[in-house]
Amino acid sequence: MTITTRFAPSPTGYLHIGGARTALYSWLHAKASGGRFVLRIEDTDRERSTDEAVQAILDAMEWLDLEHDGEIYYQTKRFDRYAEVIDWLLAEGKAYRCYSTAEEVEAMREAARAKGEKPKYDGTWRPMPGKTLPEPPEGVDPVIRFATPLDGETVIHDLVKGDITISNTELDDLVIARADGTPTYNFCVVVDDMDMAISHIIRGDDHVNNTPRQINILKALIGDFAELPVYAHVPMILGPDGKRLSKRHGAVGVMRYREEGFLPEALLNYLVRLGWAHGDQEIFTREQMLEHFDIEHVQGGASTFDPDKLLWVNQEHLKMAAPEDLVGELRWHLARLGIEDVDDTRLAEIAAIQKGRCKTVLEMAEQTLFVFQPVTEYEPKAVKKHVKAATPDLLAQVRDGLAKLDEWTGEAASAVVKQVSADNEVGMGKVAQPIRIAVTGGPVSPSIDDTLVLLGRDETLARLDAAVAAFASEPG
Structure with a gap:
């Protein structure tokens, strides 16, 4: 017998977390055995069903990559x-x-x-x-x-x-x-x-x-x-207060989780564990879910939705993802922030540097904006704390050393910063933090060598020139 399952949502709103878990369980049970997974839209409630809700369901299923077999069935047809x-x-x-x-x-x-x-x-x-x-x-x-x-x-x-x-x-x-x-x-x-x-x-x-x-x-x-x-x-999914998961617990449509920077693989990983386990394993790839999932081992009691656990799972998936596999989501988030037309190689480079220090792709995109947006002002508190009378000269030395590099690498850039620090007998922080403020506008960014690699030679030198001039006028 060919195993055939179905996911049959009613398009009266977004695809919520409980529905997504049902879809995942149905998809896994069918696909693990080489069976069929049917998508059916139960839209007979014409007063509450909307075309927008149908599209929201289809968008969510596509983003989660829970591909159905054959046509989509609509009850109204x-x-x-x-x-x-x-x-x-x-x-x-x-x-x-x-x-x-x-x-x-x-x-x-x-x-x-x-x-x-x-x-x-x-x-x-x-x-x-x-x-x-x-x-x-x-x-x-x-x-x-x-x-x-x-x-x-x-x-x-x-x-x-x-x-x-x-x-x-x-x-x-x-x-x-x-x-x-x-x-x-x-x-x-x-x-x-x-x-x-x-x-x-x-x-x-x-x-x-x-x-x-x-x-x-x-x-x-x-x-x-x-x-x-x-x-x-x-069984149903409960909120932290033990009551049925609802909007008051932050339960939102699946696509909101995309907007918040979660990876589809991470969301599926978290959902599969809401009621099922394979030993003590917490992190699952799609292939591992297909290998191990068994509907008969789903627990009979309700599960509790934990946003912090979901965030941790997402961070783990970011860490283990190949940079090129993050390009699509990073591009999507950057576009929502107004940054477009960035090639895949550049995005993979960004992902490789940022993925180990961010919890979400949205955070990755937001912390990468400095690469694409010129520095128009410097954070006042950071300037007051880190920019001193000697800072313009230190930055000028860093700028000159970077300009002489034969190749633009993180190791080479880091060596220049360390050399300036040693030559002037000051701690690395006295040099690194002013550089960070100069090229990003604020005191937080990836490591200095990664930050400079992301910016590139020409942009780094131009921003250092501008900061030397600006900081020279600061009271020291």
């Missing part, structure tokens, strides 16, 4: 198929038209509650042997209800939670088409999973209550002896 299946269920006596109003159904539920029974529709319009149905009221468009089995049990074989058994007497006759003819979520999902040959359904455990209803509909379509999908309901 499958209404003819749903109508065909509903007609078949009606013809087979497995569904029926119900003319009860919403108010009548609510009254039925209240009556059941008063008796201490499960509140549900009472089957007024359900055809039964020997039962005479009321005359359909004029001018009322019926809903279509699925005829849920009246006895027996529905068993969910769940890879995470174990077997879950539900008595069919607990289940309602589910509405599968509204009065206006539009199909409902629980029905569309079943038809889609059947048509797309989904073998494993991995989703959040907030869907557990839907599953027995969907299983009964699926059995009505494929027969009791056909193979049902295998289910895996993964």
